[in-house]
Amino acid sequence: MDYQKILNQIRPKKSEEKKIHSLYNHLIEIINETALKNNINAQAVLVGSVAKGTWISGKADIDIFIKFTTDTSGDELKEKGLFLGKECIKIMDGKSELRYASHPYVTGIINGYNVDFVPCYDIKNIKEMKSAVDRTIAHTDYVIKTLKPEQADEVLLLKSFMKSIGTYGSEFKVGGFAGYLCELLIINYDTFLKVLRNASDEWKPGYQIDLSEYGTASSYNEPLVVVDPVDKNRNVAAALTLQKMSEFVIASRNFLNKESPSYFIQKELDVDLKDIIEEFKRRSTKSILLSFKAPHIPADALYPQIKKTEKSMVHFVERNGFKTFNSDSWTDEKNKILILLEFETWQLPLIKKHHGPPIWSFDHEEKFKEKYHEKAFLEEDRWVAEVEREHINAVNLLETTLSPDKIGLIKFGKHIKGNLLDEYELYDLIEFLDSQDINKDQLEFLFLYLHKNWKLCR
Amino acid sequence: MDYQKILNQIRPKKSEEKKIHSLYNHLIEIINETALKNNINAQAVLVGSVAKGTWISGKADIDIFIKFTTDTSGDELKEKGLFLGKECIKIMDGKSELRYASHPYVTGIINGYNVDFVPCYDIKNIKEMKSAVDRTIAHTDYVIKTLKPEQADEVLLLKSFMKSIGTYGSEFKVGGFAGYLCELLIINYDTFLKVLRNASDEWKPGYQIDLSEYGTASSYNEPLVVVDPVDKNRNVAAALTLQKMSEFVIASRNFLNKESPSYFIQKELDVDLKDIIEEFKRRSTKSILLSFKAPHIPADALYPQIKKTEKSMVHFVERNGFKTFNSDSWTDEKNKILILLEFETWQLPLIKKHHGPPIWSFDHEEKFKEKYHEKAFLEEDRWVAEVEREHINAVNLLETTLSPDKIGLIKFGKHIKGNLLDEYELYDLIEFLDSQDINKDQLEFLFLYLHKNWKLCR
Numbered sequence: 001m002d003y004q005k006i007l008n009q010i011r012p013k014k015s016e017e018k019k020i021h022s023l024y025n026h027l028i029e030i031i032n033e034t035a036l037k038n039n040i041n042a043q044a045v046l047v048g049s050v051a052k053g054t055w056i057s058g059k060a061d062i063d064i065f066i067k068f069t070t071d072t073s074g075d076e077l078k079e080k081g082l083f084l085g086k087e088c089i090k091i092m093d094g095k096s097e098l099r100y101a102s103h104p105y106v107t108g109i110i111n112g113y114n115v116d117f118v119p120c121y122d123i124k125n126i127k128e129m130k131s132a133v134d135r136t137i138a139h140t141d142y143v144i145k146t147l148k149p150e151q152a153d154e155v156l157l158l159k160s161f162m163k164s165i166g167t168y169g170s171e172f173k174v175g176g177f178a179g180y181l182c183e184l185l186i187i188n189y190d191t192f193l194k195v196l197r198n199a200s201d202e203w204k205p206g207y208q209i210d211l212s213e214y215g216t217a218s219s220y221n222e223p224l225v226v227v228d229p230v231d232k233n234r235n236v237a238a239a240l241t242l243q244k245m246s247e248f249v250i251a252s253r254n255f256l257n258k259e260s261p262s263y264f265i266q267k268e269l270d271v272d273l274k275d276i277i278e279e280f281k282r283r284s285t286k287s288i289l290l291s292f293k294a295p296h297i298p299a300d301a302l303y304p305q306i307k308k309t310e311k312s313m314v315h316f317v318e319r320n321g322f323k324t325f326n327s328d329s330w331t332d333e334k335n336k337i338l339i340l341l342e343f344e345t346w347q348l349p350l351i352k353k354h355h356g357p358p359i360w361s362f363d364h365e366e367k368f369k370e371k372y373h374e375k376a377f378l379e380e381d382r383w384v385a386e387v388e389r390e391h392i393n394a395v396n397l398l399e400t401t402l403s404p405d406k407i408g409l410i411k412f413g414k415h416i417k418g419n420l421l422d423e424y425e426l427y428d429l430i431e432f433l434d435s436q437d438i439n440k441d442q443l444e445f446l447f448l449y450l451h452k453n454w455k456l457c458r
Numbered sequence: 459m460d461y462q463k464i465l466n467q468i469r470p471k472k473s474e475e476k477k478i479h480s481l482y483n484h485l486i487e488i489i490n491e492t493a494l495k496n497n498i499n500a501q502a503v504l505v506g507s508v509a510k511g512t513w514i515s516g517k518a519d520i521d522i523f524i525k526f527t528t529d530t531s532g533d534e535l536k537e538k539g540l541f542l543g544k545e546c547i548k549i550m551d552g553k554s555e556l557r558y559a560s561h562p563y564v565t566g567i568i569n570g571y572n573v574d575f576v577p578c579y580d581i582k583n584i585k586e587m588k589s590a591v592d593r594t595i596a597h598t599d600y601v602i603k604t605l606k607p608e609q610a611d612e613v614l615l616l617k618s619f620m621k622s623i624g625t626y627g628s629e630f631k632v633g634g635f636a637g638y639l640c641e642l643l644i645i646n647y648d649t650f651l652k653v654l655r656n657a658s659d660e661w662k663p664g665y666q667i668d669l670s671e672y673g674t675a676s677s678y679n680e681p682l683v684v685v686d687p688v689d690k691n692r693n694v695a696a697a698l699t700l701q702k703m704s705e706f707v708i709a710s711r712n713f714l715n716k717e718s719p720s721y722f723i724q725k726e727l728d729v730d731l732k733d734i735i736e737e738f739k740r741r742s743t744k745s746i747l748l749s750f751k752a753p754h755i756p757a758d759a760l761y762p763q764i765k766k767t768e769k770s771m772v773h774f775v776e777r778n779g780f781k782t783f784n785s786d787s788w789t790d791e792k793n794k795i796l797i798l799l800e801f802e803t804w805q806l807p808l809i810k811k812h813h814g815p816p817i818w819s820f821d822h823e824e825k826f827k828e829k830y831h832e833k834a835f836l837e838e839d840r841w842v843a844e845v846e847r848e849h850i851n852a853v854n855l856l857e858t859t860l861s862p863d864k865i866g867l868i869k870f871g872k873h874i875k876g877n878l879l880d881e882y883e884l885y886d887l888i889e890f891l892d893s894q895d896i897n898k899d900q901l902e903f904l905f906l907y908l909h910k911n912w913k914l915c916r
Contacts, residue, residue, distance in 0.1 A: 204818050223839075241838075242839050243837075243838050245839070246817055246836050246838060246839040247836060250817060282809075283808060283809045285809065323803075325809070344806065344810075345781075348802065348803075349741055349743040350741055351740075351743065352802075353783070359704055360662050360663075374909075376911065377910035377911040378704050378705060378708060378910065380699075380700045380701050381663060381681075381701075381703070381704040451835075452835035453836065456836075
C-alpha cells in the first residue's frame with residue numbers, strides 16, 4: 001500500500017502550515033499586548049495538535065492557553081482570561097462564544113479557523129494542578145520533546161484511521177481515543193503499523209502501557225491503561241470504553257488482514273429509507289422511538305444523561321417482564337433526542353408469577369398470605385402468587401409511566417426529565433419511518449444501528 | 459372439635475375387624491397347607507396396616523408375605539412364591555394378576571378385598587436383606603411392638619388428614635408420606651396434633667428424626683430424614699418431595715389455625731368446564747396439550763417417565779427462546795397421557811442474538827467470523843451475531859420436533875418415546891376444551907392445575 005499517497009492527502013501542506021503559524025503567532029501577540037496594556041500578568045501559549053505538528057490537513061483547531069501565576073484567584077483568572085480571549089476575537093473581527101467544559105473558556109471563528117482561548121495556571125509541577133486544563137501545556141511539551149520528527153506522519157495515519165473507523169475522540173459521544181493518546185501510542189510502539197499489530201495481537205482488557213515507568217498502572221481498572229507520562233496519577237485512556245477498544249482491535253485485524261487506503265477516509269454512507277424499513281420489518285421485532293427536545297447543555301454532559309435514560313428505560317421495561325433486543329440513542333446536540341428501544345417481547349399474558357418467601361420464614365409468609373390469600377400457592381417450599389399485570393403491553397406501560405406522577409420509576413438524566421415531561425412523542429418506528437420527516441443524520445443513526453460493524457471493515 | 463366423631467367414621471368397626479381377621483387367617487392357612495402338600499419350605503405371614511391395626515375403615519388391603527429360607531435361590535423363590543399365591547386365589551375363587559414392583563408378586567380380589575401375595579426371604583438380620591420387601595416384615599414387627607394401643611387412633615387421624623390434603627402415599631404419583639412413615643411420626647411425637655404442631659413450627663428442609671438413635675441421619679440429604687428403626691442405612695422419608703413436605707406443613711398450619719372435621723374427608727370437587735375455559739382465557743397465556751397413549755408399565759415406572767418428558771419439553775422450548783409459565787402432566791395409568799405446557803411467550807421475532815466468543819480468543823473468533831461474517835458485530839469485547847430463528851412459534855417448534863428424526867432433541871422416558879412417535883395429538887388447550895370429550899378425571903387435573911393449594915385449606 002502506498003502510504004506516501006495517503007500522507008499527501010492528510011499531511012498539511014507547507015502553505016497551510018505557514019498560514020496557520022502566522023495566524024497563531026499574531027493571536028498570541030495580541031493577547032500578550034492586550035495583557036500588558038491592561039496590567040494583567042498573563043502570557044499566551046499555543047498548545048494542542050497544531051503546536052505538536054500532528055494535525056490533519058484542513059482540520060486544524062487552534063488552542064491558545066492563557067497562563068496566569070498560581071497565586072491568581074480562580075475568579076480573577078476566569079474574569080481576566082475570558083476578557084483577553086474576547087478582546088482578541090473582537091480585534092480579529094471574529095464572533096466569540098462562551099463555553100464550559102471542566103472550565104469556562106471562550107471560542108471564536110477567526111479567518112475560518114476555530115480558535116479556543118482557555119485560561120489556565122502556569123504550573124511548574126503537576127502537584128500544583130488546579131484543573132484538568134493545567135495539564136495540557138505539559139502534554140504539549142512532552143510530545144514536542146519526545147515524538148521524533150518522522151513519527152508525526154505515523155500519528156497522522158493513526159488519527160485518520162481512528163476517525164475513519166469511528167474510534168477517534170475521548171468525548172462521551174464516542175468514548176474513544178484522544179489525540180494525545182494516539183501520540184503516546186506512536187511514541188510507545190514507534191509506527192502506525194506497530195500500534196495496529198500490538199493492538200491486534202497483544203491487547204486484552206487491563207493491558208498496561210507505562211512510558212515513564214511510574215509503576216502506577218495496576219491502580220487503574222479501565223480496559224486500557226496508559227499512564228500519563230506527565231502525571232503518574234492519571235490514566236490517559238480512562239475515557240476509552242471496552243466497546244471502542246474492541247472496535248479498534250477488530251478494525252486493526254481487518255486492516256492487517258487486507259490493507260486498503262479506504263481505511264483513511266470516511267466510508268461513504270448511502271442509506272435508503274426503504275431498505276431501513278424493510279430490514280426492521282424483516283426482523284419482526286417491535287421498535288419504538290421516543291422523541292423529545294434536547295436541553296441546552298454541553299455535549300459532554302448531554303450524552304451520558306441520554307445513555308442513562310436509555311439504560312434506565314431498558315431496565316424498567318425488563319423489570320416489568322418485557323424483553324428488549326437492543327437499544328440505542330441519538331441527538332443532534334441542540335434540538336432533538338431520540339431513544340430507540342427494540343423489543344423481543346412486548347406483549348405478555350395478563351397473569352404473572354409473583355415469587356414470595358419460603359414457608360420457613362414465618363413473618364414474611366404471614367404477610368404474603370394476607371396479601372394474596374387464595375391466589376398464593378406453593379412451588380416446593382416457596383410461596384408464589386399468580387397476580388394480574390398492570391400492563392400487558394410495553395408501549396402502554398411506557399405511555400403510562402412518562403407522566404409527572406409515575407416518571408420517578410425511570411431514572412433520567414437530570415436535565416432531560418423536564419424536557420421529556422414537557423412534550424414527547426412515542427412512535428412505532430415503522431409508522432414513524434412511513435409517515436414522518438426523517439433527516440439524513442437520523443437515517444444514518446438507524447443504518448448504523450442495523451449494521452453495527454459497518455465502519456470496522458472495508 | 460369432636461375427634462371421637464371423626465374416629466367413629468374412620469376406625470374399623472368390630473364386625474369389619476372380625477371379618478377381615480377370619481379372612482386373612484383362612485388365607486394364611488391355605489398357603490401353609492398348600493406349601494406342605496407340595497413340599498415347599500415356606501410360611502405365610504400377615505404384614506401391613508391390617509397386621510398393625512392401622513387401616514382406615516373400608517380401605518383394607520390384605521398383604522400376605524410368603525417367607526422362604528435365605529438359602530432359597532431367587533428363581534425358586536419367585537416360582538414357588540407366585541405358585542402359592544395363585545393357588546390360594548384359585549381356591550378362593552378370586553382372579554389373579556401378576557405384578558412387578560421392586561419384586562414380582564401376585565395380586566387378587568378375594569371376597570371384595572385386594573390381597574397381595576409377596577414372596578420374600580425370612581431374614582433374621584437386616585444385613586441379610588436381598589430386596590426392599592424383605593424389610594417389610596421387620597417394619598410390621600417394629601410397629602406392633604412399639605406403637606401403643608391408644609396411638610392406633612392417632613395414626614388413623616394422621617393418615618386420613620394426609621389423604622384429604624393429598625400428601626399420603628410414597629408412590630411416585632404422589633411423592634408423599636408412606637403409611638409406615640405416618641406410624642413412625644406418631645411413635646415419635648405421640649399424637650396427631652403433636653405431629654402437626656412440630657411439622658408446623660419445627661420442620662425445615664433437612665429436619666432429622668432418629669428414633670433408634672443410630673446417628674446416621676446426617677448422611678442423607680433429602681428434605682426430611684427419618685432413619686428407619688429397623689435399618690440405619692435407610693431414610694424412610696426418602697421418597698418425600700420438598701413439595702409434599704411443604705404442603706403438609708402448610709395444611710398443618712391451616713388446620714391448627716382453624717380446626718375442621720372437613721380435613722378428614724375428601725374435599726368435594728365440583729368442576730365446571732365453562733369455568734375452566736373462562737379461567738384459561740382470562741390468564742391470556744397460551745396453553746397446549748400433548749396427548750398420546752400410555753405404555754403398559756407399572757405406575758411407579760410410568761410417572762417418573764412422564765415427569766421427565768414434561769421437564770425436558772419445558773427445557774427444550776426455553777432453550778429455543780420461548781418462556782413457559784408452568785407445566786403439568788396427567789395419566790389414567792392405562793390408556794392416556796396428557797402433558798400440559800402453559801406459555802408466557804410462545805411467539806418470537808425472526809431474529810435472535812447468537813452470543814459468540816470474546817475477541818481475545820483467536821481460534822474461536824476466527825470460526826465465528828467465518829460462519830457469520832457480516833452478521834457478526836461487537837457487544838463490548840464479545841462477538842454477537844444476529845441470526846434467523848428456525849421457529850418463531852413454540853407450537854410449530856414442537857410439531858417439527860415430535861418426528862422420528864428430530865425427537866432426539868427432547869429427552870423422553872424410554873417407554874414413552876415409541877408411543878409418542880406412533881401417534882400423538884397436539885391441541886391448543888382452549889380449542890381442546892371447546893371441542894373434545896373431556897372426562898371428569900382430566901377436568902379435575904385442570905382444576906387442580908389452576909387451584910394448586912385447593913386441597914390444603916378448608
